[in-house]
Amino acid sequence: MTPSLGIALLPLLLVGCVPSAEPAPPAPSVSASSTPGPAPALPDIPTADAGLTGAAAVVAPERLVIAQLGLDMEIQPMGLDGDGAMALPAEAAIAGWYRFGPGLHAAAGATVVAAHIDSRHDGIGPFSRLDELEPGAVVEVTGGNGTSASYEISEVRSVGKIDAPMAEVFDRAGSPRLTLVTCGGVFDSSTGHYLDNIIVTAVPVGG
Amino acid sequence: MKSRVIAGSAAGALLLTAFAAPLSASAATDAQLSVLHAIPGVTVDVWVDGVLTLDDFTPSTLAGPLALPPATYSVAITASDATSATDQVVLGPIDLALADGGNYTAVAHLTASGDPAAAFFTxxxxxxxxxxxxxxxxxxxxxxxxxxxxxxxxxxxxxxxxxxxxxxxxxxxxxxxxxxxxxxxxxxxxxxxxxxxxxxxxxxxxxxxxxxxxxxxxxxxxxxxxxxPAGIPAGQTGEAAAASTTGAVTSTGLAIGAFGLLLAAAGALFVRRTVLGQRNN
Incomplete structure (x- = not known):
């Protein structure tokens, strides 16, 4: 055996599952982080063309239907108010979608839709009944591109605003979900604010 | 070409081993390293600590982020048919010091006067x-x-x-x-x-x-x-609370609270007196 042949064989022993032109046994995964097995593969370093591309498509939710409540509302894209809080449509009859967060069909994170429980413009709104929702109730959301998504309620809770977990409500990394928010609990007429947030979580149906 | 793939794979194995050791030895947060190829017209190989890490890397390609234990790494860039980190060197080797939890981009690029160079950005x-x-x-x-x-x-x-x-x-x-x-x-x-x-x-x-x-x-x-956002202020008038059997409105809400406490206190007194009265009887 020549030394060069020995050197050539050594790498073959180390790596038995690297894709090549020749047939090889199928490898379950070629991920650097999750395959600590006896035959490590090349580091799986993602590469991408760094050329300038357009904005990633975010599908704005435009209509919210909850049959259990007989609720059918328009949704408008909203940002922030002057105090850095989420802005909402003036009318309690119209819901707002936090446009900086995930949209419809997002791969991860919470699509946040909120509405006034009551407003100076049109009184008590449909979201005043969010606390009547039971787990399993179906929520339909239609997006700006004509597509729709079905969710089912997984949790309804009331949280004091002081403790309201905004980072969690506006999470962009967790499993995809729809989060509906309004106010609830005691209304403090000295500040003009309710003391609680009603936070409803819904998870995608069949997906 | 096939031999190069094999060499690269073996190098990858060594690379993984090298990275795994410090990872298990400390609770440090990995640094994130991305690499951008910004030298027009040349395809290169990137070697980290002497190990082929990016093969046939083309211009305008961004690689990473790669999670690496904080340490100093030696990076060399060679022609794409080089056989080692010291063969047909285009750039380097340069030392990249990655701090705990840091996020970095190393860029192979041209200087203002057109010479190949490496820039290391945090x-x-x-x-x-x-x-x-x-x-x-x-x-x-x-x-x-x-x-x-x-x-x-x-x-x-x-x-x-x-x-x-x-x-x-x-x-x-x-x-x-x-x-x-x-x-x-x-x-x-x-x-x-x-x-x-x-x-x-x-x-x-x-x-x-x-x-x-x-x-x-x-x-x-x-x-x-x-x-x-700092919050979600989603109510303005209190009408919904007033209309609800479970909600309450402030001024009255607080008054009810206070009145409730009084009632409870009175109730407790009443119970005590009753108990005392029963004893007396």
Whole structure:
């Protein structure tokens, strides 16, 4: 055996599952982080063309239907108010979608839709009944591109605003979900604010 | 070619082993390293600590981020048919010191005068304000100092190779041009629409060569820097509380609370007296 042949064989022993032109046994995964097995593969370093591309498509939710409540509302894209809080449509009859967060069909994170429980413009709104929702109730959301998504309620809770977990409500990394928010609990007429947030979580149906 | 793939695979195995050891030995947070190829016209190999890590790496390609235990790594860039980190060297080796939890981009690029060079940037991953994104512009092109012009004015002035400028901006689309420093036109690059996404550091590199007429933009994004809104004030009048059997309105709410406490206290007294009375009986 020549030394060069020995050197050539050594790498073959180390790596038995690297894709090549020749047939090889199928490898379950070629991920650097999750395959600590006896035959490590090349580091799986993602590469991408760094050329300038357009904005990633975010599908704005435009209509919210909850049959259990007989609720059918328009949704408008909203940002922030002057105090850095989420802005909402003036009318309690119209819901707002936090446009900086995930949209419809997002791969991860919470699509946040909120509405006034009551407003100076049109009184008590449909979201005043969010606390009547039971787990399993179906929520339909239609997006700006004509597509729709079905969710089912997984949790309804009331949280004091002081403790309201905004980072969690506006999470962009967790499993995809729809989060509906309004106010609830005691209304403090000295500040003009309710003391609680009603936070409803819904998870995608069949997906 | 096949032998090169095998060599690279063996190198990868060694690389993994080298990285796994320090990872298990400490509780340090991995650093994130990305690599951008910004030298026009050449395909290269990238070697880390003597090990082939990026094979046949082409211009305008961004690799990573690669999570690495904090340490100093030796990086060399060679011609794409090199047989080792010291064969047909294009750049390096250079030492990259990666700190605990740091986020970095190493860029193979041209100096202002057109020579191959490596720039090592620390990416700003601090939180962005709600509603804002971050725009980082980096000059890694064979060109004199430039201005970044948007909305008819220079938003970054006299940016020289290999420096950067950082702007925190309301989220939205920015139409920007790269011009010679001190001028608004003509555009050396652009105008191009750059998306400043909320909660994202969008890093734009001006690269290539002015003399060779191949200046271009490359983009890297770092997500997850967002700050949530301060709250969701979603009620204005208290009507819903007043109409609800479970809700309550403040002034009355507090009064009911106080009255309730009185009632409870009175009740307790009443019970005590009753008990005492029964004893007396």
């Amino acid at each position: 990416n700003d991953t601090s939180r962005t304000a709600a509603g804002e994104g971050r725009l980082t512009v980096r000059h890694v092109a064979a060109a004199p100092a430039v201005d970044i012009v948007a909305g008819g004015a220079a938003v970054v002035s006299a940016l020289a190779n290999p420096d950067e400028g950082i702007l925190n901006l309301p989220a939205g689309t920015v139409s920007a041009s790269v011009t010679a420093a001190g001028t608004l036109e003509p555009a050396l690059i652009g105008p191009a629409d750059v998306e400043v996404t909320e909660g994202v550091n969008t890093i734009v590199y001006a690269w290539g060569s002015l003399a060779d007429d191949n200046l271009a933009l490359a983009v890297q994004t770092i997500t997850g820097l967002h700050t949530p």
